Amino acid sequence: MTEELEKIQIELAASLTKNNRKKFRKLFLSLHGYEQSQLFENFSLAQRKIIYSYLTPEELANVFDDTEEDPVEAGKYLDEMPPAYVARLLREMYMDNVVDILADMRPLKRRKYLNLMQTGEAAQVRNLIHYEDESAGSLMTTEFIAVKEDLSVGSAMHQVKREAQEAELITYIYVIDEAGVLVGVLSVRDLITHPDDEAIKDIMITRVLAVDVNEDQEAIAEQVRDYNFVAIPVVDEAEKIVGIITVDDIIDVIDEESAEDYSHLAGVDTQTISHNPFQTAFKRLPWLITLLFLGMLTATLINHFDTLLSQMSVLAVFISLITGTAGNAGTQSLAVAVRRLAMNSHLKITRLLLNEVATGIIIGVVTGVCVWLMVGFWKQDLVLGGIVGAAMASAIFVANLAGSIIPIGMEKLGVDPAVASGPFISTLSDLTSVLIYFNIAQYFLQMYGH
């Protein structure tokens, strides 16, 4: 909360204590819904109960529509309100937000609230709740404006005026035929600027981009972003318009998806915030312990080479240098591959792989030569430098390739490639790097009998 809002919070709390309904309303209603929701969350139960008597359900609906709070939390507030108040609140809120809140409730409680709603609306909510999470159906709202194709601009304008207050967004007016099939779209701008007697049919755009009700949110977000839409219509299998997805929900999707990718790359959920260190720890431990087993494999591999190590204990000095650098290169190539797969569905896989092979060779050779010289001069032993350099070059090459092949393979298997994490790639590359390093060392030792 900004400082300004904190001050307002204090003023509002004071007017609640003094039972100053008028002052509270004046100040509170001057704010934007998002600000109101921030303030609302900070009031105590006793304060909220007063607020329910100060604000109409219509006014509170505005607060709930603009909240960023978890639907579960928002649902808890409903229990505090008188049933008749809740009924009106749910009617005033946008359908997509009502669904979000009710979807997260236990069935028994949900039924209670559905019973409070009007039959038609309750049926809509029941319908919407059944759409799969992250599908168009779960994102859409049913408050849109659709006009019949045989209307004139004037009569369409009349309908828009009538329905404008209910609709979530009136930038686009959708045009439907007798059966409700989406046949065109026009913008409110077109309605305003065309003469009243023109036919909607003549000014509408007939090439309407719509998404299927079961389409995945990530693909929808991409379309809205590319086409610069403010909303996109949702149609069922019969091409009938059933809802619209507005750009504010698309922004949330984009945020959510990018936070997911970020979390995957780090191998930890960065979205759910907990202030309980036990919860935090047990969220991170599964990955760490899984990778620990992979790490133990690497340890047994090094153990396998114990004779070599006792013959030439200097080899131990460079283990972490090689595994670390290869892991870094692997993480880089993983991130590039994941992003490119995400951004371009028509990507030529072979081209990506060939590019990575070539890149891996270049990076490996450059780094390998650097290491060869550094170790060679430091230890005054160009053979040892050669072992470390050659191992480094090969380990980087392999890690780099693994960093692209693994996400590509996952994509081919239908798994989201973003799930492959940096920690996984670097732990895996520890294993391959050690294998390469000791084999090269053994080979050199036999060749040069160090």
Place this chain on the structure above:
Amino acid sequence: MTEELEKIQIELAASLTKNNRKKFRKLFLSLHGYEQSQLFENFSLAQRKIIYSYLTPEELANVFDDTEEDPVEAGKYLDEMPPAYVARLLREMYMDNVVDILADMRPLKRRKYLNLMQTGEAAQVRNLIHYEDESAGSLMTTEFIAVKEDLSVGSAMHQVKREAQEAELITYIYVIDEAGVLVGVLSVRDLITHPDDEAIKDIMITRVLAVDVNEDQEAIAEQVRDYNFVAIPVVDEAEKIVGIITVDDIIDVIDEESAEDYSHLAGVDTQTISHNPFQTAFKRLPWLITLLFLGMLTATLINHFDTLLSQMSVLAVFISLITGTAGNAGTQSLAVAVRRLAMNSHLKITRLLLNEVATGIIIGVVTGVCVWLMVGFWKQDLVLGGIVGAAMASAIFVANLAGSIIPIGMEKLGVDPAVASGPFISTLSDLTSVLIYFNIAQYFLQMYGH
């Protein structure tokens, strides 16, 4: 490009070859601007020259306004067109897009195009070009609708009708006083639903959220997202409205910023795509080589303990296990800290740190005990297991703490904490982990005289 578009491309190319202007226009103009721009980019120079004669500058402006292409590329097309055509094209395009293209040109060329424009518009472009990259000024467009506060709804509607075609977005109508100071806002919905004789002053919202022309794009994106705006007004130091930023540009900012964070975490630029492996390699090498030096430090540290290692070569077996796991824990805590710093500017730092300390202890102890038992049983040596387990626990604790302290410190120093990368944290933690491991081993050895 989708398959459908690929087919259309072939059809369009055919109509260009056959000089079938009518067919080309009908098909091309039935598409959305974004689709048109995808097709346009795929035509050859010869084909584009025909297109310039087929399409009016107004029609082509639509293509350029919706392109996702690099402004540099878009700028190159201008050189192919007749000067009079360019002049009209630039006049028809939205100001923010014109600025993007001209800003990336060499000064001489830019002056040539500015001279083609009308004096007033050229002055506006010159003004806008000077705003800093990533500031509100560089994102905004000057095509918005502002009405005087003393108008009636009816006369405001008249003005909107007149200016609607020029404006980039008419969802919000801004209200200004005599001096041009932003005093209110209303939605086109309000205009439509209120009677003509009502005063704008009475129906406008006076609490308008606006951003300063120099404000950073990341903060603006946050506001638009939180408040669910479709556009946000931009004001100068005198509170005069100078432009608006539309939500489509905000989505691009969000995408850009999240891609940046992702890139930073992986220690590689994942945005610029190059098909030249040399370019790709030289983009990744700087970080790798920098971290290589840090890795060399770790190597010299291990080297420092060579007597210990030759006494007890089994220690080498667990180096990569400890450094790897600590690195993974550090990457996790880094990602969590970076995200939390980015999402919440009023975050209590002490609380975040204390939480991480506690989390680090829990993760360290759990992992340490696992490793103690695993190594103890495997090697039938609980003292060795104890060394590895204790080292693991401490190394994880330190890496975990470093993962939060480093981004917090960077934030305090005014550096974007997202710059701290996973590879950096894991390479740094290699160093601390090795230091901890060998010191603990040495201590145990002295105690128990292994």
